Amino acid sequence: MSQPATVSDLLAIMARLRDPQDGCPWDLKQTFRTILPYTLEEAYEVAEAIEEDDMDALRDELGDLLLQVVFHARMAEEGDHFAFADVVQAICDKMIRRHPHVFADADLRTDAELHANWERTKAAERAAKRPAETAGALAGVARALPALARAEKLQRRAGTVGFDWDSIDGVFDKVREELAECRATLDEDAPIAARLHEIGDLLFACVNLARHMGVPAEQALRTANGRFERRFAHVEAGLRATGLAPGPTVREEMEQLWAEAKAHEAEGKRG
Template sequence: MNQLIAVVRQLRHPETGCPWDLQQTPTSLIPYILEEAYEVVHALQQEQPAAIAEELGDLLLQVVLQSQLAAEADQFTIADVAQRITEKLIRRHPHVFGTVELTTAEDVRDQWEHIKASEKGEEASLPLSQKLHRYARTLPPLIAGIKIGERASRSGLDWPTISGAWEKFYEELAEFQEALLKGEPSQQAAELGDLLFSVINLARWCQLDPVQALQQTYQRFIQRLELIEAAIDRPLEDYSLAELDALWQQAKQQLEGASEAEQPEEPPIEQR
């Protein structure tokens, strides 16, 4: 760790450092923080330890680099960053480092939110709408939708059964279709947002991660396209829609067959 900090410090040396690194600012590095975070997620999903370690290193570099920029501006150091998160973890886990007794993950989550609110000077009775504003401001839209749905549900703003979530989905789908026919862009966008939020809530009821599901869909789309491009001898634009559809179905079947082949054989009944 010390070596990494020293390397980053050298990269930022005003006389002998790297020209690219010397040009960076805290805001110019924001895209790299996001990119590296998603690279970590991808490596974790692939369950490849070597890739995970590498991508975590790339993300750690962004932490060290931001801390170096802050140290140069006499704001804080990497030691301050480590000390603050250590203190926060101890402070927000009194059931581990103190005398509080908690037994469920839900209790821990509620306690975390209560302590967090106290630290930020927020009243326990802060309106739910103000709490949800934080998610909408600071998180990517899809993740914000998940958090908002979960938090609203814990406050009683939810259907008693999943049938309510399904009814809401079909209601929003019909309203979106109607808005498309009227041709009013602002209303169309509003109804599309409502429809997407209803899908996110359905995923919550089904205990599915919509972010992961969408990422897997992107990956399948790209894999099918790769198979098509490997099988054709002309640009995609030279093929008719019917031809492309046939190639698409063929690629889909090929991938599904490969996926089934990778599944372990089911043991005989007497061995189950």
């Protein structure tokens, strides 16, 4: 029986694939930028496996994501920037530093105390990386994040320095305000730039509402996308069963099948 594979085995495989003499031509021509789309894709596939409660898929997707980390680390090592061991060292140091109540003698017990300490530590880390005059509260929020996730993170950061709503009532009022302004751009036949502006404000306000309700906005929308896909698949299947196809002429039938799909979901939740 063969021995279980280790991270060292994976590092050796990647080194072999990137060997200038005998490696894989495709792997050899890759760069950080060309691999980046695959890294993002694998992260989303991990999220999908979690959302579907598919543990077999999660095992495989975590492996694919780990491969991305190893790939980037290998290219960095070839460029004399850092190696995989440095990546591991950095995250170990960070986790110990951010958990003084576990690895030191800090007395942090409540969720509020833990969160405040986490944010203070992260702020100190950001300040250490940037000159004091540029190390603002919003510094370091990755621009490559999905827009909803980035909006939520920007809002949380602003909240740590007191720039936040006192209660969720104000957030509901803001959503209603932004919705009315969106309607006004339509009623006034405003140019697309104005509509884009107001829709952006509305989405930002909705993210703020999700945050105050304790709901990750990105996950909420991903879940809504999944519901829409399932329900529309039911609509298409129902139409096919009667020899029909989606289209404006069968709008009533589609609405009925949509309501049926929603009812089935509700029954499943109660069951």
